[in-house]
Amino acid sequence: MTGTILISLVSCALLQTGTFAFPAITWNQDTLPAGILIDGRFEDWEETERLAFNDEGLLKTLCLADDADYLFLKVELNRKVNLQADNHITLYLDMDDNPATGLRKGMLGAEAAFTFGERSGWVFSGEDTITIRYETLGLVTAPTMESNVFEIALAWAASEQEKALGFGTKPLSVLIADEAGEEATLTASYDPKRLPRPVCQAISLEKEDPMHLRVVTHNVNRRHFLPEKRDAFSRVYQALQPDILLLQEAYEGTAREILDYFRMSIGAPLSGRWYAYKAGEEATVLLSPFPASAVVPLGNSAAYILDLSEPYAGKLVLIALSMPCCDLDDARQAEADMIMAFIDNLKNGKTLEYIPVGTPVILAGDANLVRKTEQYATLTEGRIQDTLAYGPGAPPDWDGSPFRDLLPYHLQKPLSFTWRGKGFFPGRMDFFIYSDSVLEIGRNFVFDTVDLPEEVLKRYNLRGEDAPDTYKHQPVVADLILER
Ligand SMILES: [Ca+2]
């Protein structure tokens, strides 16, 4: 299996020579297919030409790219903003590059507009404009945290309105304005190429090696016992076959009841010994064939220290993240500080629990990183903010380096969001952060059933709506390659 994938990745890279000029970037220890990835990292734009720029004002530069399914924008600003609130940055789309059609804005005749900070916009529909939310444009942005640079995907055919306007079938123009009063706008014309992304590998869900240990983390948001959702949950877990299932917000039921409820779908033997634990104020649950030598609540989150058994050896530290939500930046930061102080103390023998040097440490789950970036630096680099309460902090990996943020992608799309709901744009809430000096990861992905090819859905007995039907969070999957 691994061999096949490697070979097809190589041929994929060869095929792209001369077509795309993007530099190779690191992903999953392999090479990603060329093209833009909406992930909040910007190496993929390095070879893309700036189509507009300003010396002053909020709006600095604009780059555009596209593929068969999406128009991509990279917008650089002169200061950090939360793209989804407290700004009046507005995107105007002249979908036919014709100032005589649509609403006049600068040199454009715009058929649609979207104000990011208000999370709403409008689109021409017949003779009228109608109010829209992000779904009409298939809008996805990254990063989800505050930033001074964002990448944005608009799906060419997200809605009937877009299709009726022929979005992506002809040259177009884009204008970005700061409606808060700063004058300078970014304007560019663009002729979409609509090149298909090379198919680098057939989609499959199985582990690359049966010896890998699959961790699936999923915020079930209290939906796990709802009768109408039972089948969707069962199909998703049956398809993913977790070896370790980490849930957040699984309030209802004891750990044992939750294990029994999902026992069949996750493939836990009826008579075999599986373990179930529940801890933390947001009801994190861990189901696994390994017993925990310690379970430590850490605010809403919790630490599980597992004793691995044959064919693996040693311990595994799993921190189930379920950090405070939304505007609660201070509470979220305090919890990040507490978690990283716990890891530092655990590694240095300052806790009741003991782990050998080199024990893999994983933070997985809903980190809710929607605003300030300091919390991300705390979880990855160990930079503690409240040093009086939690100590000085230190790079958390065993070799004195930061933890690695795995950043898994969707199997079928160049996207990395793990949450999709109403109002706010799809975002990356769920993380898998780990001690990469002592742990390798095999296959990993964000599991979204929407737009999986029909053949794949059929092969795994899934339905296209299964992932969103379980809840707004998508399961995040990572296969651990453990020493034996
Ligand atoms: Ca990117």
Ligand SMILES: [Ca+2]
């Ligand atoms: Ca127009």
